[in-house]
Amino acid sequence: MKKLALSVLSVVAVVSASFAADGKAIFQSKGCTACHQPAADTVGPSLKKIATTYAGKEADLIKYLKGEGKAIVDPAKEAIMKPQIYTTKALKDDERKALSEFILSHK
Ligand code: HEC
Structure with missing residues (x-):
C-alpha cells in the first residue's frame, strides 16, 4: 500500500513538473x-545585478542561457x-524561460 501511494505521488510530481x-x-x-x-556579489554577480542589467531584455537573457x-554583466569573468x-x-525551452523569469524577479 505504501509503495502504491509513493508511486502515485511520483506520478503527480512528474505531471506537475511538466x-x-x-x-x-x-x-x-x-x-x-x-x-x-540573491543580493551579494560572490564568485559571480548577484542575481540582483544580473536582473538589473537584463531588465527589459528577457529575450537576450534567454539567448545568453542558450549559448x-x-x-x-561582468565580461572580464566570462571564462568562469x-x-x-x-x-x-x-x-x-520552458525550463530556460522559467529560469530567466526567476533571475529577473530579483530586480
Ligand atoms: C563557478 C561559478 C559559477 C556558477 C556555478 C554559475 N555561474 Fe553564472 N556567472 C559566474 C560569473 C563569474 C559570472 C560573471 C561573468 C559574466 O558576466 O559572464 C556569471 C554570470 C552569469 C550571468 C550573466 C551573464 C552576462 O550576460 O554577463 C548569468 C545570467 C548567469 N551567470 C547565470 C547562471 C546560471 C543560470 C547558473 C546555473 C546553471 C550559473 N550562472 C552558475 C559564475 C558562475
Whole structure:
C-alpha cells in the first residue's frame, strides 16, 4: 500500500513538473547558487545585478542561457561562467524561460 501511494505521488510530481517549470528549483538543482547569491556579489554577480542589467531584455537573457548571447554583466569573468552554459543550453525551452523569469524577479 505504501509503495502504491509513493508511486502515485511520483506520478503527480512528474505531471506537475511538466506543467510549469520552476525556475528557482532549476537554479538550485543545477548548482547556480554556488556562485550566485540573491543580493551579494560572490564568485559571480548577484542575481540582483544580473536582473538589473537584463531588465527589459528577457529575450537576450534567454539567448545568453542558450549559448547564443554575449556576456554583458561582468565580461572580464566570462571564462568562469562559460562552462555553466552547457547546463543551461541542455534545458528545455520552458525550463530556460522559467529560469530567466526567476533571475529577473530579483530586480
Ligand atoms: C563557478 C561559478 C559559477 C556558477 C556555478 C554559475 N555561474 Fe553564472 N556567472 C559566474 C560569473 C563569474 C559570472 C560573471 C561573468 C559574466 O558576466 O559572464 C556569471 C554570470 C552569469 C550571468 C550573466 C551573464 C552576462 O550576460 O554577463 C548569468 C545570467 C548567469 N551567470 C547565470 C547562471 C546560471 C543560470 C547558473 C546555473 C546553471 C550559473 N550562472 C552558475 C559564475 C558562475
